[in-house]
Amino acid sequence: MTQFVTLLEDEAATVALGKQMAGAMTPPLTVYLNGDLGAGKTTFSRGVIQHLGHQGAVKSPTYALVESYEIKGIDVFHFDLYRVADPEELEFMGIRDYFTPNSICLVEWPENGCGLIAEADLQIYISYKGEQRQISIEATTELGQKLVSKLK
Structure with missing residues (x-):
């Protein structure tokens, strides 16, 4: 299993890592985001979504369950x-x-969708230090391994 571990100083560093990851992301891709409330799952997602090309705000889909973005045909x-x-x-x-084959799915709290969502290509764990x-x-598929290898 390919794995990358680092410390993030602040919110800006979390967004920057999301942007760095987004530069190598292509569909289909499923990313599970794990961590306590406030750990930075949505912050990381904001970096990904903005780097892919979304110009507006990226809000937490806590009440809507899902926020959809069509970005450059993805x-x-x-x-x-x-x-x-x-x-x-x-x-x-x-x-x-x-x-779908044309989607990038970022899933916070994936354990609550047990058995109904696609398996993850990447498992991301964010914790307080x-x-x-x-x-x-952690990469869990070949596609995930390619993405993680670009971080090393």
Whole structure:
């Protein structure tokens, strides 16, 4: 398994790493974002989505469950499954339809979508280390390995 681990000084460093990763992302790609509340999952996603070309604000999809962006012919979906109590809720919204050959899916709280969302190409874990954040990026597919290798 290919893995990359680093410390992030602040919010700007988290956004910058998201932008760096986005430079190598191509669909289809599924990224799981794991970490406590406030750890930086949405901040990392903002870096990815802005680097891909979105000009506006990137907000947390906590209440909407998903924010959709069409960027340069690519469908980018940012999910926040924190409020999902039962994975069946996702079945009603047609969640499987978002994971297409033309999509990049960023999924916060993926454990709440157990069995209904595509397997991850990348597993990202963000944790508190004092005032900093530690980020661990693990590749779980060949595509994920290519992305992680560009970070080393």
